[in-house]
Amino acid sequence: MHRFANPARFQRLAGAVLPWSAGLTVVLLAAGLWFALLSSPPDYQQGETVRIMYVHVPSAWMSMFIYMNLAVASAVGLVWKHPLADLAARAMAPIGATFTAVCLITGSLWGQPMWGTWWAWDARLTSVLILLFLYLGHIALTNAFDDATRGARAGAILALVGAVNVPIIKFSVDWWNTLHQPASVTRLDAPAVHPAMLVPLLLMAFAFLAYFVTVLILRLRAEIAARKLRTLRLAQGVDTTALAGRNA
Amino acid sequence: MSGNASFIWSAYAAAAVLLIGLLIASLRSLRRREAELAEAESSAAPRRRRGVTR
Numbered sequence: 001m002h003r004f005a006n007p008a009r010f011q012r013l014a015g016a017v018l019p020w021s022a023g024l025t026v027v028l029l030a031a032g033l034w035f036a037l038l039s040s041p042p043d044y045q046q047g048e049t050v051r052i053m054y055v056h057v058p059s060a061w062m063s064m065f066i067y068m069n070l071a072v073a074s075a076v077g078l079v080w081k082h083p084l085a086d087l088a089a090r091a092m093a094p095i096g097a098t099f100t101a102v103c104l105i106t107g108s109l110w111g112q113p114m115w116g117t118w119w120a121w122d123a124r125l126t127s128v129l130i131l132l133f134l135y136l137g138h139i140a141l142t143n144a145f146d147d148a149t150r151g152a153r154a155g156a157i158l159a160l161v162g163a164v165n166v167p168i169i170k171f172s173v174d175w176w177n178t179l180h181q182p183a184s185v186t187r188l189d190a191p192a193v194h195p196a197m198l199v200p201l202l203l204m205a206f207a208f209l210a211y212f213v214t215v216l217i218l219r220l221r222a223e224i225a226a227r228k229l230r231t232l233r234l235a236q237g238v239d240t241t242a243l244a245g246r247n248a
Numbered sequence: 249m250s251g252n253a254s255f256i257w258s259a260y261a262a263a264a265v266l267l268i269g270l271l272i273a274s275l276r277s278l279r280r281r282e283a284e285l286a287e288a289e290s291s292a293a294p295r296r297r298r299g300v301t302r
Contacts, residue, residue: 037260049252052259059263098270105266106259113252211267218274225281232288 007224010084014217021213028207035200043197049113050197056106058205059099062212063131064166066096070138071163074156084220086152087227089159090142091219095212097135104128123172124180127165134162148230 036054043050070092077085107125108118119125138155145151173180193201 047252049255051256055259055263094270098266102263102266105262109255109259109262113255211271215271215274218271218278222274222278222281225278225285229281229285229288232285232292236288236292 007083011221011224014221018214018217021210021217024210025207025214028203028210032200032203032207035203040196040200046114049110052106052110053197054200054204056103056110057201058208059102059106060128061205062208063096063100063103063128064169065209066092066099066212067131067134067159067163067166070096071159071166074159077152078156078160084224086149086156087220087223088216089138089152089155091216091223093135093138093142093155095215095219097132097139099208099212100128100132100135104132122178122180123176124169124178127169127172130165131162131169134158134165138162148227 032054036051040051040054042048070089073085073089073092076082077089104125107128111120112118138158141158142148142151142155145154172178
């Protein structure tokens with residue numbers, strides 16, 4: 001991991017990965033949507049509304065997966081001061097917030113026809129809403145300081161404290177009574193989902209993962225360019241001040 | 249898609265709007281910052297050269 005913390009090496013690696021991740025996103029999304037909307041059967045209880053599952057569940061997985069990555073990047077940034085770790089955390093937060101918003105909106109649109117309500121303050125829904133606030137808090141906190149290093153440190157502490165919410169989301173359906181159904185794919189025994197539905201679900205999950213990699217590379221490149229620009233302007237400011245001092 | 253088609257299409261539309269919106273925002277931010285960096289580097293280069301000859 002130390003080798004890839006070098007921004008120049010990362011740029012070379014990202015340049016090689018980006019076309020593949022972008023291509024995979026398009027191909028997997030096309031296949032996933034075809035299965036999700038046209039080829040998979042309706043559910044025997046939920047009917048056609050089960051098709052919402054193919055965007056809702058993968059976005060829920062991504063929201064937690066990205067948060068764990070955000071927490072790891074924050075820990076690496078705090079402990080080892082890797083040059084890319086803080087930038088990676090900054091780049092990940094808006095992607096995680098977007099997937100969490102997709103999860104909440106699609107869940108609400110699934111809840112109304114199935115449960116008869118858009119929202120319920122139960123453990124699973126509330127803990128996912130807290131996850132969205134953690135992402136938004138991270139974005140606000142890292143941008144709240146003039147000194148980017150202090151902003152990154154404050155954001156990293158929030159990300160690490162908030163990591164406790166991820167197992168709460170995962171196990172909330174087992175620990176408390178909730179409207180939400182328990183895990184049906186990530187179980188110790190075999191998944192409780194029929195292969196005709198599991199295929200589009202996994203295709204959409206991998207499409208979202210490829211999308212995450214693609215957008216992360218784009219945002220990380222933008223963060224690297226912004227940091228170079230800050231350093232350059234700082235150096236120019238020092239030059240100008242020195243020149244003004246000499247001419248005075 | 250029975251009587252629930254509006255819920256299903258709204259869910260896919262919301263996901264598409266948010267994910268495509270983030271992709272476009274990320275691309276635009278990258279282009280803007282790279283252009284600003286290129287401009288700053290090109291304006292810094294002659295100044296550095298002048299500094300060396302002086």
